[in-house]
Amino acid sequence: MAPSIQELYHDFVGNDVPNAKHRRSSSSFDPNDISINARPCDLGRVSGLIDDIASYNWGDIDFSQDRNARISLLSKARSLIAALETPRETLLRHIGAETSNFYTIVIGIETNLFHEMAKDNGSPKTATRLAEAISFDPDLLRRILRHLASMNHIIQTGEDEYRPNNFSKALTTSPIAGSYQFYRNICLPSMINLHKWLKTKSYQSPTTTIDNPFTFGHQTSQTFFEVIGSTAKNTEHFNDHMVAYCQGQPAWCSNSVYPAADRLISGFDASPQPDGSDPVMLVDIGGNVGHDLQTFVSHYPSHPGRLVLQDLPSVIAVAPPSLTSPLPNGKYVQLQEHDFFTPQPVVGARAYYLHHIMHDWPDDKCVSILSQIKKAMKPGYSRLLINEQVIPEKKASWEATYLDLYMMVLFGARERTEKEWLRLLEDGCGLKVLGMYGPGGGVEGIIECEVALEE
Ligand SMILES: C[S@@+](CC[C@H](N)C(=O)[O-])C[C@H]1O[C@@H](n2cnc3c(N)ncnc32)[C@H](O)[C@@H]1O
The missing domain is CATH 3.40.50.150 (Vaccinia Virus protein VP39)
Structure with a gap:
């Protein structure tokens, strides 16, 4: 019998565990054999995850209303991607695609790119037209749009022509746009210093608000909230993020x-x-x-x-x-x-x-x-x-x-x-x-x- 959505949801909370019949015995691992980098990360889980997804009639579900079903399917889809990707692909996605993704989105927010894309009900627009509207080098914008489309953040509708999807439309709202600015200005300069801070502290947890990767990364003796309160922009972006974080959660x-x-x-x-x-x-x-x-x-x-x-x-x-x-x-x-x-x-x-x-x-x-x-x-x-x-x-x-x-x-x-x-x-x-x-x-x-x- 097909599992209920509730069963699937509870199963999702963490990693999906495919049926034992789909597991394969792991062969012995040789760290000198670099061919592992081009093989799927967890092939043994793939068919189990596909079976799990196929076992429920997702077509009957209104994903805009049923949060548990949506989260469950999302989790299974993510697990499937993680299992199917090779270490090489996971690496390039992490270090290359997603880092450039983050910063190109920030550039798009700062230049009003996404507002321009959303105009006229989000109708398709060429890179040249968008570049003119936001005073941007058209060739450079074309390269950025190409990447955003490859990451599914905008839709390519023709050669050199794009339209926004729900995500890129949301980038025009202050909770989402402000959250990107908050992470760029405050959070990432802290997180990118985590490894350095931990090394200087012999890998012991930070336990104070005045000596941690945030104070180290920002080279400040102020605490997080002192820095947030020190400029109107910081306060605004932080408040935007609090709103974004809470949206769509059960009340x-x-x-x-x-x-x-x-x-x-x-x-x-x-x-x-x-x-x-x-x-x-x-x-x-x-x-x-x-x-x-x-x-x-x-x-x-x-x-x-x-x-x-x-x-x-x-x-x-x-x-x-x-x-x-x-x-x-x-x-x-x-x-x-x-x-x-x-x-x-x-x-x-x-x-x-x-x-x-x-x-x-x-x-x-x-x-x-x-x-x-x-x-x-x-x-x-x-x-x-x-x-x-x-x-x-x-x-x-x-x-x-x-x-x-x-x-x-x-x-x-x-x-x-x-x-x-x-x-x-x-x-x-x-x-x-x-x-x-x-x-x-x-x-x-x-x-x-x-x-x-x-x-
Ligand atoms: C992470 S936010 C949470 C905001 C809100 N409760 C929410 O969940 O969306 C922390 C809040 O604590 C406030 N805050 C920080 N230090 C404070 C203090 N010493 N006294 C009162 N509020 C403070 C900040 O201004 C901020 O609004």
């Missing part, structure tokens, strides 16, 4: 991740605060420009209580005006400048929410941040919600593993496994973990905590 407060109606709204104490003000439902600490609060509002438009967005002054200053317009329940999101290493000004809220905060900081700094929140939490009522990866011990997704490495490089920090979370939250901070919610498979989940009561 954090939906039933498929965290059932906020049951866990937060039910049990909310609507009595006024001692100063007569409305009690607070949710404080998004380090909430950037407020996208997670907007998600909450769109799921629970008539929620009771106030919403508060906290971040550094440079970020609060650029929160979109739409955030402070009246909510469907007639209330407003309150914007508050706040440094999370200082005492939490909102006391006794129903929930304190941290998304992508803990993974930016080494354990000792996480303990400092959490101790400020813990002091403001009302025992038995307030909940701390941490929205992050919980890396499984086996079959971790690339979406979690690459992020873990970037957190190490940029902050001397990490993504955490379930055991690491429990050690940090319960042993390190005196919190009690009530539950870990979410679908896994590289999708972040919610770790729900409350103040542990003294025995």
Whole structure:
């Protein structure tokens, strides 16, 4: 019987394991035999992967709606490519095609190439016409377009003629374009120095925000967030990336991740605060420009209580005006400048929410941040919600593993496994973990905590 999509999806979370019948016994390996470089990387998996893909009727699926099916097929297709490619081809794709890909995309963003391509509803345009529009050497642009087409980022419609696809159209949006700039300016200069930094430190993990591949690569004594806040462009590109990263992910407060109606709204104490003000439902600490609060509002438009967005002054200053317009329940999101290493000004809220905060900081700094929140939490009522990866011990997704490495490089920090979370939250901070919610498979989940009561 054909496997269900759910079975395929869960199977995907990691590497697909083809049936044993498709495995071939590995012949003995001779490192001097360079002919290995021209043979498929994992031929033994190829027919199993083809069978896996063929065993389900993908044609019936609406991939724009069914995320699990799309991710499952994507994973199998990627595994098939990796198995079929030879080491030579993988090498050239990594070091040649993808590095030039990245920088030609950056050039296209900076010169408005993709905006020009998207004009007139994305109709096909010649390299000459595009070069004229963006004041570019036509011969050079032709070479760049040829490469982008060979990498499937644009479509060649004729000799010297191209049109954009959905990816190249998305390169005109600020979340995607800004993310490329963020990686070019901030992340890659850090990652390309990882090997040098590790060598000077005898291959020990970075554990501080002030001495890591980021500070080494940028030759700075400033931390990542100090550099991000130091220019309007850096702030803008970083904020763009936070938006891009979160797009298309299951909503954090939906039933498929965290059932906020049951866990937060039910049990909310609507009595006024001692100063007569409305009690607070949710404080998004380090909430950037407020996208997670907007998600909450769109799921629970008539929620009771106030919403508060906290971040550094440079970020609060650029929160979109739409955030402070009246909510469907007639209330407003309150914007508050706040440094999370200082005492939490909102006391006794129903929930304190941290998304992508803990993974930016080494354990000792996480303990400092959490101790400020813990002091403001009302025992038995307030909940701390941490929205992050919980890396499984086996079959971790690339979406979690690459992020873990970037957190190490940029902050001397990490993504955490379930055991690491429990050690940090319960042993390190005196919190009690009530539950870990979410679908896994590289999708972040919610770790729900409350103040542990003294025995
Ligand atoms: C990785 S971003 C996460 C943003 C948002 N929570 C999200 O998931 O999209 C980290 C956020 O923490 C903020 N931040 C960094 N240091 C901070 C501090 N000391 N106090 C308050 N916010 C801070 C940054 O400005 C940034 O918006």
